[in-house]
Amino acid sequence: MGGRLFYPHSVEVLGDQQSFGIHLDAAELGPVTMGWLSYDTEVEIETGELQDWYQVNVPVSGRLKTSSGADRIIATPSCAAVYRADRGSVLQGWGQETRRILGMKIERRAVEEQLALLLGRPIRNPIAFDLALDITTGHGQQWWSVMQALSVQLRDTDALFRHPLLLAPLTQSVIVSLLLASRHDYSEQLAATVAPACPAAVEHAKQYIEAHADEPLTALEIAGAVGVSLRGLQHGFQTSLQTTPMRYLRDLRLRKVRGDLLAADPETAGVAEIAYRWGFNHLGRFAGQYREMFGESPSAALRAITSR
The missing domain is CATH 1.10.10 (Arc Repressor Mutant, subunit A)
Incomplete structure (x- = not known):
């Protein structure tokens, strides 16, 4: 089951053979696959080179002994493991010690395209990520906060982040924030x-x-x-x-919403429907932004048809 969603791998049971069991809850979000993974006893998992993917694993409790090629660390709730595409990996843990890990698999093509756009030039070779990523401070902590927020909604097929206008920017944010939070051979260029x-x-x-x-x-x-x-x-x-480019886009979409509100029939259309159509998924925040720009509430604009 794990091999179909993540990578072909071998599993060696190190703990109680009778207790062996696997639990996986995952979802695909465009170029990103996220999932919770656990085993009922201690195991060692080994993969070949990840090739077309990068991977991040974060234990939510306990420790996970892991390696990417010759690099070895102990991943913990404060230290994520970031795996290179051009190396094999080994993971040892679970049972009572590790409990669950949150795993994130990202298409190599998507990561390197985002890096190329950040730098303004093509990426020729796999990114040489450092295996350890501190997620307790700075950009690492901010990246982990986003991952946690996403992880609690994995089972919700109607979650707002799956809206087409939101999914692409969200997955891009996941990738770009990982590139900025982690250490790799392009970090200095990104900081220049x-x-x-x-x-x-x-x-x-x-x-x-x-x-x-x-x-x-x-x-x-x-x-x-x-x-x-x-x-x-x-x-x-x-x-x-x-x-910024995205604020310019937001303000343009606010003007589009206003045009739709002023043209709509309040008997058949609602503010939420029109706002959602233009990618505004948080109605309270949207209403505040709308009022700041136009000096009135969205509902007042929708009702304005009755006075025309």
Whole structure:
């Protein structure tokens, strides 16, 4: 079962043979597969090279002895394990000691595409991730907070994060935050300063956003369409427009919502329906943003038809 969702592997039972059992609860979210995995007794799992995937494992209690190639660590609730695509892996634990781990498998293509867009150049070789990732402070802690929030909704097929306008930006955030939180052979390049995109590139990006506002856009996709790095695009928007690409998109979608509200019949349409259509899944936050921009509530705009 685990091999079908994650990787082909061998399992050696180190504990009580009679107690052996596996428990797996996983969901596919675009290029990301997340799942809870546990065994009822101590086992050792060995995989070959992961090849087309990167993997992250986090025990929620106890310890997991693990390796990626020659690198070895003990993963714990404060230290995640990040596995390289060009190495095999070994995991030893479970039973009463390890309980469960949260595993995340990410398409290598998706990770390297996101890194290429961040840097503004192609990635030729597998990313050499450090095996250990501290998830108690800084970016590591922030990344882990996002993973925990997602993990509690894995069984909910109607969860808002599965909405098409939300899923792509969410999975992109998972990947980009991992690239920024972990150590690897591109970390120094990601930390280096970059020049802002030129005004012509910013204008091109604005036109692209306006033409695709009803699609699940991400900042990386916009940067790729314009032909600049993500960081260059962000700096360009800040320099030219004093905003970010995603805030520009949000404000444009708010204006689209207002147009739909003013044109809608309040007897047959609702604020939530229209807001959700444009990717606003948190109604309280949406209502605050709408009021800040237009000086009235969304419901007031919807009722305005009765006074026209």
